Amino acid sequence: MLGWRQIWSQSSHGSHSRVEDKRILLIIGGGIAAYKCLELIRRLRERGASVRVVMTAAAQHFVTPLSVSALTNEPVFTDLFNLDDEREIGHIRLSRDADLILVAPATADLIAKMANGLANDLASSVLLASDKPPLIAPAMNPRMWLNPATQRNVRVLKADGARFIGPESGEMAERDEAGPGRLAEVPVLIEAIEEVSDARRLATTVGAAGPLHGLHVVVTSGPTHEPIDPVRYIANRSSGKQGHAIAAATAAAGARVTLITGPVNLPDPTGAETIKVETAEEMLAATERALPADIAVFCAAVADWRIAEQGTQKIKKKKGEPPPALKLVANPDILKTIAGRKKGRPDLVIGFAAETENVLQHARKKLNSKGCDWIVANDVSAESGVMGGDHNRVHLIRKDGHESWKQQSKEDVATALVEEMAREVESSKTKAAGSRSARVKLGKS
Numbered sequence: 194m195l196g197w198r199q200i201w202s203q204s205s206h207g208s209h210s211r212v213e214d215k216r217i218l219l220i221i222g223g224g225i226a227a228y229k230c231l232e233l234i235r236r237l238r239e240r241g242a243s244v245r246v247v248m249t250a251a252a253q254h255f256v257t258p259l260s261v262s263a264l265t266n267e268p269v270f271t272d273l274f275n276l277d278d279e280r281e282i283g284h285i286r287l288s289r290d291a292d293l294i295l296v297a298p299a300t301a302d303l304i305a306k307m308a309n310g311l312a313n314d315l316a317s318s319v320l321l322a323s324d325k326p327p328l329i330a331p332a333m334n335p336r337m338w339l340n341p342a343t344q345r346n347v348r349v350l351k352a353d354g355a356r357f358i359g360p361e362s363g364e365m366a367e368r369d370e371a372g373p374g375r376l377a378e379v380p381v382l383i384e385a386i387e388e389v390s391d392a393r394r395l396a397t398t399v400g401a402a403g404p405l406h407g408l409h410v411v412v413t414s415g416p417t418h419e420p421i422d423p424v425r426y427i428a429n430r431s432s433g434k435q436g437h438a439i440a441a442a443t444a445a446a447g448a449r450v451t452l453i454t455g456p457v458n459l460p461d462p463t464g465a466e467t468i469k470v471e472t473a474e475e476m477l478a479a480t481e482r483a484l485p486a487d488i489a490v491f492c493a494a495v496a497d498w499r500i501a502e503q504g505t506q507k508i509k510k511k512k513g514e515p516p517p518a519l520k521l522v523a524n525p526d527i528l529k530t531i532a533g534r535k536k537g538r539p540d541l542v543i544g545f546a547a548e549t550e551n552v553l554q555h556a557r558k559k560l561n562s563k564g565c566d567w568i569v570a571n572d573v574s575a576e577s578g579v580m581g582g583d584h585n586r587v588h589l590i591r592k593d594g595h596e597s598w599k600q601q602s603k604e605d606v607a608t609a610l611v612e613e614m615a616r617e618v619e620s621s622k623t624k625a626a627g628s629r630s631a632r633v634k635l636g637k638s
């Protein structure tokens with residue numbers, strides 16, 4: 194029988210594409226961004242996925258079913274009452290046959306229909322008949338997105354288990370319009386699809402009771418932003434990719450995961466409750482609120498310092514005066530604070546050390562000074578390409594030694610770290626059982 198470690202590495206991180214042989218149902222809504230779906234379909238097919246498409250009536254004003262069909266190599270489904278489609282496939286089968294349903298662009302209208310359970314066309318009927326929560330990539334004018342009605346609908350759908358990718362902020366197709374509402378870029382959509390595929394595959398292979406089932410894991414990720422004034426801040430180059438991958442991997446291994454993240458440009462990982470913060474102080478407060486936890490992984494690149502006195506108004510440039518001097522004060526040390534708790538310390542506290550030189554030496558010092566159990570050390574010098582990159586080469590340092598892992602994707606680092614956590618959990622269970630039986634033998638129980 195395969196151990197979960199083997200199953201995991203075979204299922205999600207082999208040499209195959211993470212969406213190979215996946216059947217993706219793409220529901221295209223009637224928005225300007227519908228044209229981006231053509232590129233998305235090409236990229237998914239390149240990765241070995243099959244893509245079936247349902248287009249709303251409005252979507253067909255923006256891209257033609259003919260173009261979509263040419264790219265998918267499949268008929269495009271547009272009509273709820275098309276008898277041929279009903280006989281051959283039908284709206285129920287369309288949703289059941291799919292491994293994953295993506296709505297992109299999700300219009301304000303489609304989001305409203307989904308939130309309220311309407312089913313008056315093929316797209317909404319398929320979504321209502323689906324047995325899995327959809328991935329929703331909204332795209333609309335910022336005022337439509339920020340409208341309380343849309344926000345209410347989004348909250349309802351999130352509570353029902355739907356996962357949102359974006360929208361991103363920026364210039365809109367309409368002149369002089371900017372803000373949140375742009376469809377997430379194709380690579381971001383693909384990344385989210387791959388993550389969901391990994392998580393679902395793992396859940397079906399190892400079952401609901403993954404190796405971290407029943408445990409609560411808190412993960413921090415991303416940079417923090419420390420404001421100088423209302424428009425400026427100090428930040429660092431952390432992308433959050435490693436921390437988010439750890440949150441996704443721990444959730445896929447069955448844990449209840451709370452991810453506390455600084456500002457990043459990444460979709461929320463599947464299966465984790467994601468709490469968004471900006472500053473180090475907010476991150477500490479959110480972490481303390483998230484406790485108790487069995488395991489805590491501190492992967493965020495927390496700013497060591499913040500501005501002593503933040504400007505309440507934008508600091509003005511004054512002619513003839515020197516630039517303002519920024520006075521810094523120390524931020525709270527989140528890792529040390531949590532690792533040093535007398536009450537409610539997580540059983541396993543893992544810190545990350547980002548070093549640019551003498552990586553092992555500095556990391557070992559950090560392990561001792563912070564009071565954590567393990568340190569994952571990585572070289573973040575500019576040459577390493579780790580900050581913002583997709584790969585990482587880490588050393589896992591424990592009190593009694595260290596292991597150096599090969600250069601691998603951040604997802605693979607996350608998987609390997611979760612394996613180590615699972616092994617630790619197993620060994621402490623065994624130790625606990627051993628000491629119980631020893632106490633019984635000694636008549637102390």
Ligand SMILES: Cc1cc2nc3c(=O)[nH]c(=O)nc-3n(C[C@H](O)[C@H](O)[C@H](O)COP(=O)(O)O)c2cc1C
Pocket residue numbers: 221222223224225226249250251252298299300301302303332333334337
């Ligand atoms: C030129 C044009 C662009 C539009 N772009 C969007 C958009 O990006 N997002 C959106 O939610 N609605 C947009 N709409 C409005 C939708 O097309 C309209 O609400 C439609 O009923 C949506 O139908 P569907 O949700 O069934 O696709 C646009 C309309 C027009 C005429």
